[in-house]
Amino acid sequence: MEKITLASQLFQYLITGLTVGSIYAMVAIGFNIIYNVTEIINLAQGEFVVLGGLIMVFFHVAVGLPILIAFPATVIMVTLVGILLDRLAIRPIRQPSVLTLIIATIGASIVIRGIAMIIWGKDPFDLPAFSGRTPINLLGAVIQPQYVWVGGFLLVIVVLLTLFFEKTIIGKAMSACADNPDAASLVGINVKQMISLSFCLSAAIGAVAGIILTPIALMDYNRGAMLAVKGFGAVVLGGLGSFPGAILGGLVLGTIESFGAGLIHSGYKDAFALIALLAVLFIKPSGLLGSVEVTKIKKF
């Protein structure tokens, strides 16, 4: 076997880091969409990813629907869960404080996890990769076709969201809710609908993340919490409420983990990423791209 050069090793770490980071970024974007409208950190975000993967397994593997039908069907199902989450867990809370909202989303995530365990059992599931598993060789590094799909979907999500928030009336209305909900309702925006919509969007993005992650790393009912923590880390690193921040945060976290594991000590790779996160926060308390005002709004 030929020896792998240092340059291709580094390139491989970068590719791996960016792929893992893209998943974190998608979770982070989901966090941000809800946060921007409601200032809620939805800790059930990881559960959307899990449901995306598991429901796709059901439609595509168990029922045997072709991928082009199973994909949207899965996204719609998870979106419905998102709406239910808003209706059943968030909206009924009469005196929302940051703590009660956090506990509500934790409670919801536990319920979803429990139901997923009853339905799918405790074993992991696999999905076939979208375009086979024959790796592509590039500059001595290997790239799974699925990695390309991950990057591609991240790009598509970013483009669509940008168009949505900047070009459509509903998107602009959502941004308005984010800036000032009272003023938004004064000009006739239905804030409740906007909140529902934010849950829909972020559930849909979570579902997409789950669908494309499962062929790489399998999926089981118990994955949500870890994904939520990583996504939350990415959001905070990038700056709460900032979409470019979420993407940057996710990619940076993934890359640090990958380089940390490859070059320094794999047991401590998560710690490296978190130390970097703390260092950023201590220097710039609102994250890499966050605005100072946002950090001042809420306390516990």
Next chain:
Amino acid sequence: MSKKFAIMAMVCLFCCGVLVAPALADSYKVGAVFSVTGRASFLGDPEKKTAELIADEINQKGGINGKKLELIIYDDEGDATKTNLAVKKLMTQDKVCVVIGPSLSGNSLAVVPLAEQYKIPLISCAASYKIVTDDAGKQRSWVFKVPQSDSMAVEAIFDHMKKKGIKKIAIISATDGFGKSGQSELVRLAPQYGLEIVADESYGPQDTDMTAQLTKIKGLTPQAIVNWSIGPPQVTVLRNYRDLGMTGIVFYQSHGFGSRKNIELAAGAAEGVYTPLGAVVTPEALPETHPQKKVTMEYTNQYTGKYREPVSTFGGHAWDALGLAVDALNAVGCDRAKIRDYLENKKGFVGQHGVFNFSPNDHNGLVWQDAFNMIVVKGGDWAMAD
């Protein structure tokens, strides 16, 4: 006031009634603590199913010495505090004859002092040698374990490597108890087999990608990789290894790989992988003359018949633990000290993971040559390796 008193009295009576009712005199109580849900549910779930399967079968056949086998199972959810509480409850409140489990090494270590304190035999379903051996190297008097120690799996692997002429290896393991314990045994025993460890990498039990670690290993060109983990990451690591095209490097999995589901999930990536497995998961591959052929075939048929899923290594541990407990109850009844003495001197118990021969110096009763067969994945199924 009198009304309140009446209600209180009724509540008390109800409580007493509930508690007295199931405590039938003509039953043997066996306690079990498994990680049925939570982070180690892939251990506890098949263990619970297996234990219930055996208990049902025994009771249908008329019980042990004409007495019913009453199995009390608690779920520790992988948590040490819960395990401690559950075992204490089994020992002091349910007053069981013998306890089987817990599923995890850490949790077993957490309750070892309780077995010694309350003088109730405990048959652990976890692997660490520390469960039965104290710091001075002596066997703990009330504790036994049925799974093979990690060192046995390591010796089986290293022995196979020696035969294949492998000298330079890389280790990759999970940072959980299973992975860490295997990793330390690999490092400890490698010099005895003349093996050089060129890389010693790890990953989190929930990680989604191990390409970075494997890339590093690829750069160091070992002849073989040993992976030590359980659950989904052992499949992911195998896929990443295939993706990286590390064809010249032989891949060994730990005995944690022992479920057909893993071959399925690896989607072809498992082909040619070596793994040391107990007889329980490969009954079809055993020769007719093998001493465990009969018990393993029976268990496989019963388990897959009832639960519609393949047997795993871990269910086999519960079979061995409960089987030994039942054997002891059959011989000496519910006398804890006699059960302990009986188990300590039990010879030739044919179980799912080997033929157990206990002694005062060995509360595990297995040797690696018996307990493991080197298996290779061939055509999507297990096959005996040469």
Next chain:
Amino acid sequence: MLQIRKLPLIVFALLIVVFPWIARGVPAIANYPDLMVFAGIYCLITIGLSLLMGYAGQISLGQAAFFGIGAYVSAILTAKYGMNPWICMAIGMVAASIVAVLVGVPSLKLRGHYLAMATLAFGIIVFIIFNEEGEWTGGPDGLIGIPGLNLFGFQFNSVEKYYYLVWFFVFAVFLFTINIIQSRDGRALRAIHVSEAASSATGVNVSRYKIVVFVYSAILASLAGSLYAHYLNFINPSTFDLFFSIKLLIMIALGGMHDIWGAIIGAFLITFLSFEWLHFFEEFEIIVYGLILLVVTIFLPQGLAGIPHMIKNWLRR
């Protein structure tokens, strides 16, 4: 909430004292004193956390780390070096407070979710250290051989003896904390919660107060950790993971974070729910647990400690 009335406290203390006798007589609850030991240990942590969250308005998702620091300092020094457990307990508290200052000074400048993430990150890093430094901590399988506690030859070697020891600590800490709340410092803390800017303008040294409370909560968590280690005679890292920090947060939220009684009620409730009562539901246990969280947050936003207040308001209407 300013005045802590004496009567409920005395009744509660009496109940705690006689409870083991009652439990001895009723087989159905014979194991409850054992559960109460853990409830007491968790109370020590939640009292500190309640002061930090409910009174000073700062969140911490890293309390499990301080709990772990206390437990590991006690465990390592007693099991590996044979030191006196009480001295180790003190060393653990000193270690936890040093770490709390180092982490707290930069972190407590952060607000809201940023503070939550920073403390969460700190907790995970400490967990990784417990897990990775196997030579010291025994790694993920844990550390065995931690001795029990004794005082002048008196062994705390049974559930009941340990029960009284733990609850002695809980009452001492509870009374001390009430004194803080009712003092000038307590008023300053509540002022910080209401508005940092205003309290700072009236001469309250906001950042000093926040750090002092953070350190106090860390010391209590560390004490709880030492008591836990000596009771179980065993510790492993997964006891101190991020999910335990979240569990503590849930205790505070269910009990009610604006009332120190809430800390105690929450610790009790979660201990008994997760260690005993929910077992009845078997596989459905976690669904029921999640539903309880949802129901309480929806119908009792002030937590269970807010119920008397709600009833009072309802009667007045």
